[in-house]
Amino acid sequence: MRPLRSLLFIPGHNGSWVEKGVNSGADALILDLEDAVLDDEKAHVPEEVVRSVRRLRESREQIAISIRLIHWTRASPATT
Structure with missing residues (x-):
């Protein structure tokens, strides 16, 4: 795996922006x-990110997917 020098963050709701990102020359695209x-x-x-990832699989040799926890709750000490 080669080092990643440039990362391009793209809002995941717009597939056409992802396509532009592919052509940008960035080493990695991060779909937000x-x-x-x-x-x-x-x-x-x-759903749009799934479609984009399917298209990216055809044009990129590597795809990495990172899923960030969006909503979480913490139990209070009294309940644990």
Whole structure:
């Protein structure tokens, strides 16, 4: 695996931006499912990211997927 010198963060809700990212020359694309996406579009982001990843598999030799925990709760000490 070669070192990654450039990372391009792309909002995951827009497949055409992902296509532009592929042509950008970046060593890696990071599809953002949370921070860069408007609240009313977040429900549809996972499906669009799946479509984008399928397209990327055809044009890239490597794909890495990182899933960040979006919502979590912490139990209080009194309940554990």
